[in-house]
Amino acid sequence: MQPCVLALLLLALFCSRAPALYFHIGELEKKCFIEEIPDETMIIGNYRTQLYDKQKEEYLPASPGLGMFVEVKDPDEKVILSRQYGSEGRFTFTSHTPGEHQICLHSNSSKFSLFVGGTLRVHLDIQVGEHANNYAEIAAKDKLTELQLRVRQLVEQVDQIQKEQNYQRYREERFRQTSESTNQRVLWWSIVQTLILVAIGIWQMRHLKSFFEAKKLV
């Protein structure tokens, strides 16, 4: 079965070249993406870089020396992944707290000559949760029939939806608390403001009256 597994892996690699979104990044530029995810969710990011070749006037795969530095921060601004990868790479991390995770990419190039064109083309694909599962691998490892694999996919998908819903409930509760706190503060402040105005008015009148009496004007 060895050549079979090899062929599988090759195909998996081939599949990772499915048309993905791409963008241009400058040499010292840092591009960040925010992913809001529930906890215990796995994220797999695949990227591929291309460098502009001025002679051929097209984008060619970048040399291995030109790598990308990937940094992932969790919702508490703590760095959970900080690594350098080659010109083509895949990074994985699992969230432990629900919230907004920040994925930042910047190139590690210090060789200015390689960046003559000024921009690097980066193809990026980020897969969250259930989408990150490699079903071909799971099917091969657990020896599942097509039906079993489909059912497994459905179960994972429903799990993901349920996790997301739980997270949504927690966020909505926090949102409601903020709203109620704001409303309370507005109400409380209006009452206090009125009382302060009345108190200041009374104090002013009393103080000025005693002042005039002291100056024998009244």
Added chain:
Amino acid sequence: MTPVRRFLCAWLVSLPLAWDSCGVQAAFSQAMDSDFTLNLPAGRKECFYQTMKRDASMEIEYQVLDGAGLDVDFSIFSPSGQLLFNDQRKSDGVHTVETEDGDYMFCFDNTFSTVSDKLVFFELILDNMDTDEDPENWKEYVHGIDTLDMKLEDIMDTINNVKARLSKSVQIQTLLRAFEARDRNIQESNFERVNFWSVVNLVVMVMVSGVQVYLVRSLFEDKKKIRT
């Protein structure tokens, strides 16, 4: 390798062509989708590109989640450089494009804003992307269990149906999450504003009352001198 093993091997090898993890669907063309949230600094323009095939469709939905007026300029260009859609200072929008071969470019423009960063969420839903793959050919390699084939196909159809609906649920969930994030950001900025202006109000009131008293007193100090 025995023939059975060879068939199983070929079947397993063809499996990746059929599964979601490659973005190619089997037995029905379903959508491939990806979403991104990014921070657009003030005065910047960010462009993204997507390679498309002909006769596919691309749906792009975007929303501004945070930042001052919650608006951004959006535009889509075809591979030939022609402007397809242009939204000026919208807070959210959705566009569907029937595509040809080439790279489509879409841009988010925050150049009109000098101080505020915008948090932009966008979702790309691609349809009919697998026009050059034949997803059915691996079925030729499945042997045996002939009597179960008919019923199995019905079950498979139902399961595929359920999967399609669940994918749609996931898409809607992503969208709802974006809406909620935007509302939450609005509310949190309201909260901060209420706090800030309340404190400012208090300070101003106290200062004004002090100034008033001082002025009136100083007015009568002078008058006393004139009297005597």
